[in-house]
Amino acid sequence: MSRPEARISRRTFLQGTTAAAALTIVPRSVLGGPGEAPPSETFAVGLIGCGGQGGEDIESYIKNAGGSYRLLAACDVDKGRLANAKKKFGEHVDLYPDFRRLIERQDIDIVSIATPPHWHALLCIAAAQAGKDILCEKPMTRFIAEGRAVVTTVKRYGRVFQIGTSGRFGAYKSTTGRTIHKIMRSGLLKHCPAVHIHKGGFPVKQYCGLVDPQPQAVPANLDWDMYCGPSPLRPFHPHRFGWSHRYYWDYEGGSLADFAQHYMDPLQWTYGKDDTSPVEIESCAAPAHPEACGVWAWAELKYADGFTVVLDGSEWGPRYQRKEAHQLALSDLDEDTRKKVEALPDPEPPRSFVEAVKTRKESAGHVEAAHRAVTIAHLANISIRVGRKIRYDPVKEEIIGDEAANRLVYQPMREPWHL
Amino acid sequence: MPATEELKAVVNQVPDPDKNGTYVNMDQEKIERIVKLVAEFLKGGRDTVLGLIDMLVEPGKGSDVKPHFALHLLAVHVTGLADDKARAAFALAVASQIGGDRPKGVQKYLIQELRLAGGKEVAETLGKALLDADLCDDAAQALAAIRDGAAEQLLAALPKVQGRNRLAVIKKLAVLRCQEAAEAFRQALGDADADIRIGGAWGIARIADASAADALLKVADAHQGWERFNENDACVALAEGLMAKGKKAEAVAIYAHLQKTRTGPTERHIREAAERALAAAK
Numbered sequence: 001m002s003r004p005e006a007r008i009s010r011r012t013f014l015q016g017t018t019a020a021a022a023l024t025i026v027p028r029s030v031l032g033g034p035g036e037a038p039p040s041e042t043f044a045v046g047l048i049g050c051g052g053q054g055g056e057d058i059e060s061y062i063k064n065a066g067g068s069y070r071l072l073a074a075c076d077v078d079k080g081r082l083a084n085a086k087k088k089f090g091e092h093v094d095l096y097p098d099f100r101r102l103i104e105r106q107d108i109d110i111v112s113i114a115t116p117p118h119w120h121a122l123l124c125i126a127a128a129q130a131g132k133d134i135l136c137e138k139p140m141t142r143f144i145a146e147g148r149a150v151v152t153t154v155k156r157y158g159r160v161f162q163i164g165t166s167g168r169f170g171a172y173k174s175t176t177g178r179t180i181h182k183i184m185r186s187g188l189l190k191h192c193p194a195v196h197i198h199k200g201g202f203p204v205k206q207y208c209g210l211v212d213p214q215p216q217a218v219p220a221n222l223d224w225d226m227y228c229g230p231s232p233l234r235p236f237h238p239h240r241f242g243w244s245h246r247y248y249w250d251y252e253g254g255s256l257a258d259f260a261q262h263y264m265d266p267l268q269w270t271y272g273k274d275d276t277s278p279v280e281i282e283s284c285a286a287p288a289h290p291e292a293c294g295v296w297a298w299a300e301l302k303y304a305d306g307f308t309v310v311l312d313g314s315e316w317g318p319r320y321q322r323k324e325a326h327q328l329a330l331s332d333l334d335e336d337t338r339k340k341v342e343a344l345p346d347p348e349p350p351r352s353f354v355e356a357v358k359t360r361k362e363s364a365g366h367v368e369a370a371h372r373a374v375t376i377a378h379l380a381n382i383s384i385r386v387g388r389k390i391r392y393d394p395v396k397e398e399i400i401g402d403e404a405a406n407r408l409v410y411q412p413m414r415e416p417w418h419l
Numbered sequence: 420m421p422a423t424e425e426l427k428a429v430v431n432q433v434p435d436p437d438k439n440g441t442y443v444n445m446d447q448e449k450i451e452r453i454v455k456l457v458a459e460f461l462k463g464g465r466d467t468v469l470g471l472i473d474m475l476v477e478p479g480k481g482s483d484v485k486p487h488f489a490l491h492l493l494a495v496h497v498t499g500l501a502d503d504k505a506r507a508a509f510a511l512a513v514a515s516q517i518g519g520d521r522p523k524g525v526q527k528y529l530i531q532e533l534r535l536a537g538g539k540e541v542a543e544t545l546g547k548a549l550l551d552a553d554l555c556d557d558a559a560q561a562l563a564a565i566r567d568g569a570a571e572q573l574l575a576a577l578p579k580v581q582g583r584n585r586l587a588v589i590k591k592l593a594v595l596r597c598q599e600a601a602e603a604f605r606q607a608l609g610d611a612d613a614d615i616r617i618g619g620a621w622g623i624a625r626i627a628d629a630s631a632a633d634a635l636l637k638v639a640d641a642h643q644g645w646e647r648f649n650e651n652d653a654c655v656a657l658a659e660g661l662m663a664k665g666k667k668a669e670a671v672a673i674y675a676h677l678q679k680t681r682t683g684p685t686e687r688h689i690r691e692a693a694e695r696a697l698a699a700a701k
Contacts, residue, residue, distance in 0.1 A: 100644075100645040103645065103648070104644040104645055104648075106685045126645075126648065129648040129649065129651065129652045130648050130685075131685060131686070131687065131688035131689070153652070156652075156655060156656075156659075156692055157688040157689070157691075157692055158688060158691060158692070158695075159688070205443045208441040208442060208443045209441065210436075210439075210440040210441060211436050211440060211441060211442055211484050211487075211488065212436065212440060212482050212483075212484040212487075213440070214478070214479060214482075215478050215479040232527075232531070232557075234478075235478045235479060235524075247441075286442060286445035286449075286450055287445075287450065287453050287492055287495075288495070289442060289488060289491070290487075290488075290491040290531065290532070292441065292442070294441075294442045294443075294445065295442065295443060295445050316443075316445075317447075385495075386495055386498065386499060387495060387499070388499050402498075402499075403498065403538075404495070404498035404499070404535050404536060407534065407535060407564045410564075411560075411564070412559075412560040412563035412564055412591060412594055413560070414556055414560065415556055415559075415583055415586050415587045415590060415614070416583070416586055416590075416614040416617075416618075418590055418593070418594070418618075418621060
């Protein structure tokens with residue numbers, strides 16, 4: 001079935017991000033800027049997922065951060081893509097149709113995960129259990145409980161984790177960003193009056209799934225059962241595979257899931273929310289289909305301290321009009337508090353993945369931060385899917401008083417997979 | 420119950436997808452129409468639910484896009500009513516169509532909707548579906564999502580299911596942290612199927628069964644590769660669970676074993692995790 005809208009390109013996305021963000025954020029890695037630490041060793045890398053994003057994170061977070069690497073192995077459920085991996089990365093690369101065999105390789109230090117998101121959590125957990133460090137493409141997960149399971153395992157084994165978005169490097173470079181971060185982390189502000197409205201940058205209409213995809217024969221080169229993995233084994237349709245997997249709840253979660261992690265990562269660092277989540281979530285959207293993602297207008301997410309985040313799709317339905325945007329500033333503080341904040345030292349600069357691996361310290365896009373950032377998208381999507389306001393406990397990581405909504409927080413998996 | 424002509428006419432008012440097959444074309448008028456339709460479906464009660472189900476078809480055997488969407492809209496609606504009787508009535512009506520002659524693709528969709536809107540009242544129906552090789556995995560997932568009344572059904576099905584379906588039942592008992600499944604988890608450690616052994620190890624960790632610690636360590640010691648990663652992790656998770664339950668001595672014994680035996684360079688992370696835990700336990 002033809003699609004009227006062109007795919008959003010990385011370049012278009014970056015232009016949209018730059019225009020829309022309150023803080024100017026351009027990932028250093030995408031611009032190919034210098035890294036944080038010179039390499040003293042070559043990392044041995046295995047790649048799982050050889051589609052469009054396959055290999056991008058390795059370049060961005062190792063090579064562009066001053067490290068060096070050698071790709072030893074690649075894995076994909078599509079034999080055609082797998083064969084192309086040799087052409088793309090070199091004849092020396094060993095190919096695996098089953099990720100478990102790649103994970104078992106004892107000579108691999110880092111696993112780069114670039115599959116569709118319904119596999120991300122399981123692959124991160126498997127890599128951590130095997131003692132590998134992890135580069136994980138965004139969005140980190142498909143539902144909230146996956147994120148907590150990844151955090152637990154990564155921390156259990158002291159692994160270094162980096163999510164595939166680096167906006168917080170830009171946020172740190174911004175004087176405004178650092179000032180807000182200092183205010184929030186000072187603990188001196190009891191109520192946060194800030195309202196961050198992120199307008200646009202979500203291809204809402206493009207990211208709608210087919211509501212009646214008629215089954216087609218599975219291509220001979222594709223292991224469809226393995227592709228579906230922990231998600232339901234639906235009849236094959238090409239729209240559920242490749243780029244457009246993003247348009248289905250089974251694999252991702254539409255434009256919100258695909259883009260919010262980019263936008264929320266720097267915001268979360270700036271406003272000191274790397275260890276918590278919103279408590280009240282409302283959305284404006286069309287009634288949600290059980291399998292296909294659909295159109296939405298906006299989602300409003302409030303934190304316990306009053307800080308409000310609005311994701312305004314700006315493509316469909318009414319625009320968000322409840323509140324005016326307000327960026328936190330020193331002028332929001334009384335004089336005494338302002339002086340105390342100004343006297344505080346600047347926060348530590350974010351650490352590159354290369355430096356983090358070498359020093360065994362947390363990278364900038366660390367696992368808890370990544371989990372909390374994608375949770376924002378998941379909460380907005382849950383509100384959209386049940387069509388009502390929800391309340392969330394950011395400590396227990398449960399929806400309060402809404403059993404159906406809470407069942408979207410943790411979704412039991414198809415065998416033989418589990419968190 | 421066959422859909423009446425009246426119901427078919429109402430269902431036909433569900434908006435058509437656009438020319439590309441998506442609902443990009445939703446607008447305020449269509450949304451208001453859906454809200455009215457859902458109220459009408461709700462008013463129609465059990466007969467309407469059965470009529471909607473009768474309009475569903477096996478994937479690939481025609482289009483059922485409107486009743487498919489309508490049933491889901493109703494499922495979501497009843498979960499937000501704060502009226503558990505209405506939700507249960509809906510769920511029971513859906514459950515009544517599982518286990519009969521309807522195509523398995525349709526029954527899977529019904530189970531999917533029960534996963535969202537079902538409660539204890541449909542556990543028995545899903546328990547019976549565990550014995551259907553085509554529906555077992557879906558039914559087990561739904562029971563694990565519903566939780567209330569699920570363990571009883573899974574335990575009852577366990578001796579009657581084989582292969583991948585046995586795996587589904589064992590693993591969902593693990594999801595539920597079912598203490599009554601402790602013996603089943605221990606037995607699974609000795610299964611010929613590696614996935615079932617991994618499932619048993621996971622179950623032991625999930626229920627923090629101290630009495631199975633030695634058996635679990637023995638199994639993990641004996642394996643390599645993927646299975647060992649999973650069983651090592653189950654050992655560490657078991658120790659964490661025991662520590663959380665105040666069983667420090669049992670947890671320390673597991674950590675000490677891992678520290679002593681995971682000495683190779685590729686298991687350094689296991690050894691270090693054990694060492695950190697032992698240091699914290701002092």
